[in-house]
Amino acid sequence: MDPLGFPKLLPHTIDEIAATEPDSCYAKYPLDPSDYGAGFKTITYGQLANAINGVAHWLEAEAGRGDPAQTPVIAYLGPNDFRYVFTFVGAMKAGYKVASPFHPVNCLLERADTGPAVSAKPS
Secondary structure (H helix, E strand, O other): OOOOOOOOOHHHHHHHHHHHOOOOEEEEEEOOOOOHHHOEEEEEHHHHHHHHHHHHHHHHHHHOOOOOOOOOEEEEEOOOOHHHHHHHHHHHHHOOEEEOOOOOOOHHHHHOOEEEEEEOOOO
16 A cells, blocks of 8 residues: 555556565576476566566657556567566556456457557567
8 A cells, every 4th residue: 555545556566676675586487398397587576677667668669658548558469478467567657558368358459449569579
């Protein structure tokens, strides 16, 4: 909760943790998805916030700031991995909603005027 008692938004929570505990573990993912014995890579909150901010700045540079009166929708076309998290939260920071194949409310793509599409390079 913020000082006025309102719940914090996800981007603000991530930024707050990144500012106070940047080396804290956000998540781990396998170096080799077919061999968990190969070890795991850690993503810290500092790295998470940096990636999210990068997406937000890129999106604003390419498509402009989202109009708060309309909250435009962008389409995410890519894998369901950390790039989706970076894009989803980065889009929120830039003033956009995200429609993706992984979200059950994907009827947004059919019902809404979808703006830019963001795609991830295959890894």
